[in-house]
Each structure stands twice: as C-alpha cells, then as structure tokens.
Amino acid sequence: GDSVTQMEGPVTLSEEAFLTINCTYTATGYPSLFWYVQYPGEGLQLLLKATKADDKGSNKGFEATYRKETTSFHLEKGSVQVSDSAVYFCALSDQGTNAGKSTFGDGTTLTVKP
Amino acid sequence: ETGVTQTPRHLVMGMTNKKSLKCEQHLGHNAMYWYKQSAKKPLELMFVYNFKEQTENNSVPSRFSPECPNSSHLFLHLHTLQPEDSALYLCASSPSGRGNTGELFFGEGSRLTVL
Numbered sequence: 001g002d003s004v005t006q007m008e009g010p011v012t013l014s015e016e017a018f019l020t021i022n023c024t025y026t027a028t029g030y031p032s033l034f035w036y037v038q039y040p041g042e043g044l045q046l047l048l049k050a051t052k053a054d055d056k057g058s059n060k061g062f063e064a065t066y067r068k069e070t071t072s073f074h075l076e077k078g079s080v081q082v083s084d085s086a087v088y089f090c091a092l093s094d095q096g097t098n099a100g101k102s103t104f105g106d107g108t109t110l111t112v113k114p
Numbered sequence: 115e116t117g118v119t120q121t122p123r124h125l126v127m128g129m130t131n132k133k134s135l136k137c138e139q140h141l142g143h144n145a146m147y148w149y150k151q152s153a154k155k156p157l158e159l160m161f162v163y164n165f166k167e168q169t170e171n172n173s174v175p176s177r178f179s180p181e182c183p184n185s186s187h188l189f190l191h192l193h194t195l196q197p198e199d200s201a202l203y204l205c206a207s208s209p210s211g212r213g214n215t216g217e218l219f220f221g222e223g224s225r226l227t228v229l
Contacts, residue, residue, distance in 0.1 A: 032216045043120075043204050043220035044157075051215050089157070093216025101147070101170060102218055104157040 023090035137205030
C-alpha cells in the first residue's frame with residue numbers, strides 16, 4: 001500500500017533560520033502530494049500541493065518540489081518566523097475519480113524561537 | 115458560513131454516555147471523511163462517504179456510528195466509549211470525480227475526552 005515517511009521531530013529553529021522537512025513516499029500510479037499545517041488548537045489546513053512530477057508548490061514562503069525520481073517532496077522555507085511554529089504533515093492522494101482517502105506522514109513539530 | 119464547521123469543539127463524556135459530533139460543509143463537496151488524531155499517533159482515517167454512501171470503514175469499532183443524511187452533513191454518534199477513544203476527531207470534505215486532486219478541506223476538530 002501507499003506510505004509517507006517524513007522527518008521525525010521535533011525541530012527547533014531560531015527565527016530567520018532555513019527550514020527543511022524531508023518527506024519521501026511510496027505509491028502506485030501518479031499521486032498528488034501535499035503539505036498540510038496544523039496550528040495549535042486547530043484542524044489541518046492545506047499549505048501547498050503538487051499534482052505532477054517537477055511541479056513546485058509554494059505558499060507563504062514555503063516551497064516543495066515533486067521529485068518522482070527520488071519519490072520525495074521536501075518542504076523548505078528560507079527564513080522561518082515564530083508564527084510558523086506548528087505541526088507539518090506530508091500527504092499523498094490518488095487523483096481524479098480515485099481520489100479520496102489520503103495517506104499522511106506522522107507529522108513534524110516545528111518550534112521557532114525569537 | 116464557509117468551509118467546514120464542526121460542533122462541539124470540546125466534549126467530555128462518561129463511558130456510558132451517548133453523544134454525537136456534527137460536521138457541516140458549505141463547499142459543495144460530495145465526499146466527507148472522519149479522521150481520528152491521537153497524541154503521538156499518525157492521523158487515522160475512520161470513515162469515508164461519497165454522495166451520502168459509505169465507501170470506507172477502516173475497521174472502526176461499532177461504538178462509533180457514522181451518519182451522512184446528505185452531502186453537506188456528517189455525524190459521528192458515540193456510545194459506550196473507552197478512555198483510549200479520547201482524541202481530536204477531524205471532519206474533512208473534498209470534491210468527487212474527475213479533476214479532483216485529492217485535496218482535503220478540514221474542520222477545526224472536536225476534542226473528545228472520555229472519563
């Protein structure tokens with residue numbers, strides 16, 4: 001079956017540091033890839049997505065590139081802020097008529113200190 | 115209202131109680147989901163509904179009973195729960211059919227504590 005493996009946390013960084021959270025996946029076919037973010041006391045919300053190989057998703061300074069050759073979708077941000085402190089989930093899903101249940105990684109907790 | 119709304123946000127219940135969680139989406143989606151998020155565990159898919167029909171039951175104990183009266187509403191009926199059922203229950207929705215990228219739209223969750 002499909003699976004997602006993401007970097008274990010917690011990750012603690014100082015403000016303005018560079019962030020990388022690694023994510024690799026195994027899947028049949030050509031899934032969509034996602035990063036979701038969960039702020040304290042809230043549900044998950046989509047951060048960015050990519051639907052085909054070499055696509056780059058970006059939002060709020062975060063980026064991730066769909067790498068089919070390495071089955072990876074690493075999340076990066078050049079300069080983190082205290083407000084980026086949250087739990088980040090990498091996920092994949094089938095597309096089209098087979099889209100539905102998603103497979104999530106275990107989540108990586110990020111804490112950014114001033 | 116827009117998006118996915120869950121009520122109540124917090125619920126405390128005894129093991130003999132019966133309660134229900136409610137989810138409502140205003141996005142025009144035809145698929146709805148229940149997920150369970152426990153501390154230090156991965157997100158667990160519980161149920162999937164497409165066009166009001168249940169299409170996935172991920173071996174969930176019968177003390178959890180879902181109901182989907184229409185594509186906009188989803189309930190999770192709870193009875194005789196155990197303390198280990200304490201968790202954040204997340205509802206999500208998505209479009210169905212062609213062109214669906216698989217993106218999920220989540221509510222803010224219902225935090226359940228079973229005493």
